[in-house]
Amino acid sequence: MYGEKVKDVTTHPALKVCVDTMALDYECAELPQFKDLANVYDPELKQEISRYYYIPRNGEDLVKATELIIATSTYADGYIPLAKDIGADAINAIQIFANITGNKEYIDRVHNFRQYLMKEDVAIVSAVTDAKGDRLMRPSDPKQVHPDFYPRVVEKNAKGIVVRGAKMHITGSAYSNEIFVIPGRAMTEADKDYAVAFAVPCNAKGLKQICRPIKSGIGSMEFPVDRPWRMHTDQLIIFDDVFVPWERVFMCGEWKQAFLIAHNFSLLHRRTGCAYRIPMSELFVGMAFAIAEYNGVTEVPHIREKLTEAAMYLQTLKSLIRASCLDFVMHGGMPVPNPVTTNIAKYHFADKYHSLVKLIQDISGGSLITKPTYLDWQNPETHGFMDKYVSGMAGTAAEARLRMFDLIRRQLASEYEVMVLHGEGSLMAQRMMILAEAREELKRCKKIADDMAGIK
Numbered sequence: 031m032y033g034e035k036v037k038d039v040t041t042h043p044a045l046k047v048c049v050d051t052m053a054l055d056y057e058c059a060e061l062p063q064f065k066d067l068a069n070v071y072d073p074e075l076k077q078e079i080s081r082y083y084y085i086p087r088n089g090e091d092l093v094k095a096t097e098l099i100i101a102t103s104t105y106a107d108g109y110i111p112l113a114k115d116i117g118a119d120a121i122n123a124i125q126i127f128a129n130i131t132g133n134k135e136y137i138d139r140v141h142n143f144r145q146y147l148m149k150e151d152v153a154i155v156s157a158v159t160d161a162k163g164d165r166l167m168r169p170s171d172p173k174q175v176h177p178d179f180y181p182r183v184v185e186k187n188a189k190g191i192v193v194r195g196a197k198m199h200i201t202g203s204a205y206s207n208e209i210f211v212i213p214g215r216a217m218t219e220a221d222k223d224y225a226v227a228f229a230v231p232c233n234a235k236g237l238k239q240i241c242r243p244i245k246s247g248i249g250s251m252e253f254p255v256d257r258p259w260r261m262h263t264d265q266l267i268i269f270d271d272v273f274v275p276w277e278r279v280f281m282c283g284e285w286k287q288a289f290l291i292a293h294n295f296s297l298l299h300r301r302t303g304c305a306y307r308i309p310m311s312e313l314f315v316g317m318a319f320a321i322a323e324y325n326g327v328t329e330v331p332h333i334r335e336k337l338t339e340a341a342m343y344l345q346t347l348k349s350l351i352r353a354s355c356l357d358f359v360m361h362g363g364m365p366v367p368n369p370v371t372t373n374i375a376k377y378h379f380a381d382k383y384h385s386l387v388k389l390i391q392d393i394s395g396g397s398l399i400t401k402p403t404y405l406d407w408q409n410p411e412t413h414g415f416m417d418k419y420v421s422g423m424a425g426t427a428a429e430a431r432l433r434m435f436d437l438i439r440r441q442l443a444s445e446y447e448v449m450v451l452h453g454e455g456s457l458m459a460q461r462m463m464i465l466a467e468a469r470e471e472l473k474r475c476k477k478i479a480d481d482m483a484g485i486k
């Protein structure tokens with residue numbers, strides 16, 4: 031990370047932030063208000079286990095797991111702890127594959143591995159996305175520049191398999207305990223060696239991880255906020271001939287069924303992803319309403335429209351994700367979120383996200399990027415001017431507006447976006463002028479329509 035080999039992820043300045051973020055899943059599970067949601071009694075082990083590793087039986091179980099993700103992400107200030115939820119999606123997808131094929135060996139291995147997760151309560155993330163190389167070519171295509179864009183089995187022996195290849199963008203794998211590695215696509219017979227699913231400890235021999243930088247915390251020019259910084263980083267994982275013992279191998283060569291794992295993981299994981307986005311979206315909607323209020327424009331018609339849009343965005347997401355759980359389908363004896371509804375939910379979130387951001391930037395105004403900094407606020411020579419001129423509607427202190435601008439800019443706005451939106455006047459300023467200037471043209475067009483309708 032940052033060009034250097036990391037000695038200890040728990041003390042590294044950036045990775046420690048990520049470790050502390052992941053630890054929130056454990057912290058939450060012990061809090062009185064979350065205990066019942068986060069833990070389930072397992073009659074086989076005769077002990078409380080994490081709900082994440084509990085096998086869902088019906089739609090209510092899917093809803094409860096979703097509520098747990100929402101609760102922990104809310105606790106993490108809208109961020110995602112991520113210790114077990116993505117791993118749970120992978121083990122459930124693997125179990126569906128094992129159940130459908132009826133392979134006793136695989137069924138036993140998944141069962142044993144799940145018991146290990148339940149008993150030890152370890153953190154596990156999922157590596158699904160491959161490095162891929164040329165996107166239009168299959169893993170085994172001889173025209174790929176090399177054969178290792180997707181993890182593949184290069185050796186099998188009595189004890190296990192040896193894997194070579196890479197996965198990309200894998201969140202949390204540098205500081206989790208374990209990683210599930212599963213196929214990210216359907217395979218053909220020629221891709222047989224790439225149809226592989228297994229679990230490895232994050233410090234397995236031969237496994238190398240390259241981390242992207244984490245987004246920095248609140249800088250000296252912004253108003254300080256007394257809340258811990260939450261962040262994750264994503265890894266390029268290289269399997270440099272990693273040995274995996276058979277008891278940790280859950281698919282090896284069943285190319286026809288590779289899509290079963292990839293497909294069911296997607297259905298489960300899109301639900302999980304939408305659950306994270308609910309607390310995140312609540313924060314965004316809150317920012318829109320807060321800055322509208324501080325600017326004194328909540329009752330302006332076009333702002334009311336925008337706040338309605340924001341409320342609809344959030345409620346649509348909540349309703350769709352709940353519906354996807356209650357309207358589940360059974361795959362391999364396990365309930366999975368409704369395939370159509372869960373995809374609509376994810377699509378809704380992602381597709382409308384930029385409109386929501388634009389709307390918040392629009393309501394905020396150009397001060398998002400042009401306002402003086404916290405350093406000027408602290409300077410006695412400039413403080414008074416800021417206090418007087420930056421306040422908004424009566425009763426809103428300048429500090430509240432400045433703090434909200436900092437939050438929105440940090441979370442949602444780039445200089446270019448705000449400059450393009452507000453430089454030369456806000457969007458509504460152009461619309462008002464267009465309407466005023468186009469009145470004569472509108473009257474002329476109305477006459478055409480009136481004539482056509484026979485109105486004298």
Ligand SMILES: Cc1cc2nc3c(=O)[nH]c(=O)nc-3n(C[C@H](O)[C@H](O)[C@H](O)COP(=O)(O)OP(=O)(O)OC[C@H]3O[C@@H](n4cnc5c(N)ncnc54)[C@H](O)[C@@H]3O)c2cc1C
Pocket residue numbers: 116155156157158159162165166198199200201202264
């Ligand atoms: C912050 C973040 C965290 C992530 N965390 C994880 C994680 O924890 N685990 C994990 O497994 N993955 C993770 N991902 C990966 C994520 O699932 C992928 O980014 C996503 O699936 C897209 O793949 P890609 O980035 O390789 O893009 P590409 O596949 O390169 O896609 C780029 C564009 O090309 C198009 N395209 C690609 N291939 C084709 C094709 N064959 N035909 C037609 N169009 C095509 C796509 O539709 C898209 O428009 C994460 C990603 C991000 C951004």
